[in-house]
Amino acid sequence: MPNSPLVPTIRRRRLGTALKRLRNDAGLTLETAAKAMGWKGPKLSKIESASQSIRPVDVAALLKVYGETDPEVLTALDNLAKDAGKKGWWQTYSGIVSPAYADYISLESDASHICEWSPLVIPGLLQSAAYARENIAGITTFRTAEEVSALAEVRLARQSVLTRPGQPLELWAIIHEATLHQRFAMRPTAMRDQLRRLLDASELPNVTVQLMPLDSTTHPGVVGGFSMVSFPGPTPDVVLLENLSGETYVEGDEATPFAKAFERIRATALSTEDSIARIAQMEEGHQQ
Numbered sequence: 001m002p003n004s005p006l007v008p009t010i011r012r013r014r015l016g017t018a019l020k021r022l023r024n025d026a027g028l029t030l031e032t033a034a035k036a037m038g039w040k041g042p043k044l045s046k047i048e049s050a051s052q053s054i055r056p057v058d059v060a061a062l063l064k065v066y067g068e069t070d071p072e073v074l075t076a077l078d079n080l081a082k083d084a085g086k087k088g089w090w091q092t093y094s095g096i097v098s099p100a101y102a103d104y105i106s107l108e109s110d111a112s113h114i115c116e117w118s119p120l121v122i123p124g125l126l127q128s129a130a131y132a133r134e135n136i137a138g139i140t141t142f143r144t145a146e147e148v149s150a151l152a153e154v155r156l157a158r159q160s161v162l163t164r165p166g167q168p169l170e171l172w173a174i175i176h177e178a179t180l181h182q183r184f185a186m187r188p189t190a191m192r193d194q195l196r197r198l199l200d201a202s203e204l205p206n207v208t209v210q211l212m213p214l215d216s217t218t219h220p221g222v223v224g225g226f227s228m229v230s231f232p233g234p235t236p237d238v239v240l241l242e243n244l245s246g247e248t249y250v251e252g253d254e255a256t257p258f259a260k261a262f263e264r265i266r267a268t269a270l271s272t273e274d275s276i277a278r279i280a281q282m283e284e285g286h287q288q
Contacts, residue, residue: 010103010249011110012084013050014235017252018077019062020048022234026066036065056081076233083110089157096150100247104240105154108161111169113230115262117221119176119212124155125162126173126209128197130190132156168206174221174262174269176212180282192286198279202272210266211275219268220261228258 023033023044034044037058046052054062059081063074090097090105097105108114108125116123121135133152140148161169175198184190202209212221227240239250239258250258270278 010106010238011080011086012053013251014231014238015054015059015077015080015084016048016050018080018233018235019054019059021236021252022063022066022068022073023048026068028066033062033065037062053084054081070234072232073234076231076235080110080233080235090154093150093154096147097154098246103249104247105158107229107238107240108158108169110231111161111229112167112232113170113172115172115228115230115259117174117225117227117262117265118179119221119225120179121225122175122179122194122198123171123173123227125159125169125171126198126201126207127155127159128190128194129156130184130187131194131197134184134187134190162201162204162207168204170206172208172210172266174210174212174265177214177278180211180279189286192283195279195283195286199276199283202276202279208272209275209279210269210272211278212265212269213278216268219265221265221268226258226261228255228262 023030026033028036030044030048031041034041037044043052047054056078059077060074063077068074088102088106088109090102094102114125116125122131124132127135129152132155133148136143136151136155137145137148140151143151162171180191180195182191198209201207212219224241229238229240231237236252237255237259239255241248241250269275
């Protein structure tokens with residue numbers, strides 16, 4: 001039987017993008033770089049487009065061709081090559097988690113920083129168990145109760161990146177205040193518990209929470225929410241956009257406008273101190 005085609009993973013795409021950028025920075029054509037490696041041009045083209053894998057030893061050799069000596073770059077791309085085909089814990093939920101969602105969890109697990117603007121829902125990394133389940137159940141139009149529970153488990157399992165040993169993910173989340181006024185008929189205490197979850201998470205040194213007040217001035221975030229994922233080393237940022245049809249990724253130079261937009265959104269939002277004070281005030285209101 002013929003071999004099945006290689007399915008590009010998000011890690012392999014990031015590796016290919018980084019190698020292409022370094023080749024261009026070195027002023028080399030595909031043919032010249034491939035010849036230096038003893039390859040034909042199409043092989044390197046396939047590696048850069050993520051339709052062919054590359055061994056870590058070949059990544060190291062390719063970086064020598066490009067004259068790259070930065071230890072941070074060498075280590076980052078070596079790790080990316082080693083992990084390109086690695087399966088994560090989320091593969092256990094392969095029948096539930098879509099390929100695009102699995103890609104995002106992979107990005108999240110590799111990331112050093114995430115900046116998230118969330119105008120309609122609490123960010124997944126900050127959701128309580130009850131909020132996660134109610135939110136997933138409310139959004140989905142085709143999932144069974146068992147699948148909703150499994151997806152809620154996945155969402156909570158993702159949160160381990162905030163407390164992982166060594167280098168926990170740094171999260172800067174800006175949430176619209178309107179999301180904190182949501183109510184769940186079947187779980188009247190869900191938002192109270194969610195507010196407590198936000199307050200607890202904000203005490204982590206690597207988590208920053210801001211609120212966009214109801215009476216804010218106009219800002220770029222009115223167009224819609226997004227998550228901007230950053231990584232150690234030379235690989236470019238990736239931006240996630242979500243809607244009912246699924247997930248869309250914006251990479252490389254096309255992610256730059258989102259970084260600028262996030263800065264303006266951050267400047268428009270309440271300060272971190274005022275944000276936490278308002279969340280605490282709302283939680284106290286739920287106690288009465």
